[in-house]
Amino acid sequence: MLCRSLLPVLLVLACLQYLTMANxxxxxxxxxxxxxxxxxxxxxxxxxxxxxxxCPKTGIIFTTQNSSRVCVDPGFKWVQRAIDVVDQRLYENSN
Incomplete structure (x- = not known):
């Protein structure tokens, strides 16, 4: 008798766990x-x-002036140079 009442409770808990992980x-x-x-x-x-x-791949997401998001490979030299320039710009604007 206890097994029959426990089964629906466990099923509901399993569904809640699945939905939480999916979100x-x-x-x-x-x-x-x-x-x-x-x-x-x-x-x-x-x-x-x-x-x-x-994430399955390491990446950088650039946000452009028009709010577009662009994925780039951090291994590219131009990406590293762009990051350095953006960091410098953000540092100068914070002072």
């Missing part, structure tokens, strides 16, 4: 699956962020 999953907006390869003018880049460690 916290990393989506395409947090990870990069393809990289833009052409250099982006640094003046067009407003900010950047690193992708999460949970």
């Amino acid at each position: 916290s999953a990393k989506g395409p907006e947090d990870c990069c699956f393809k990289f833009y390869k052409k250099p982006i003018p640094v003046r067009a880049i407003k900010t950047y962020e690193n992708t999460s460690n949970d």
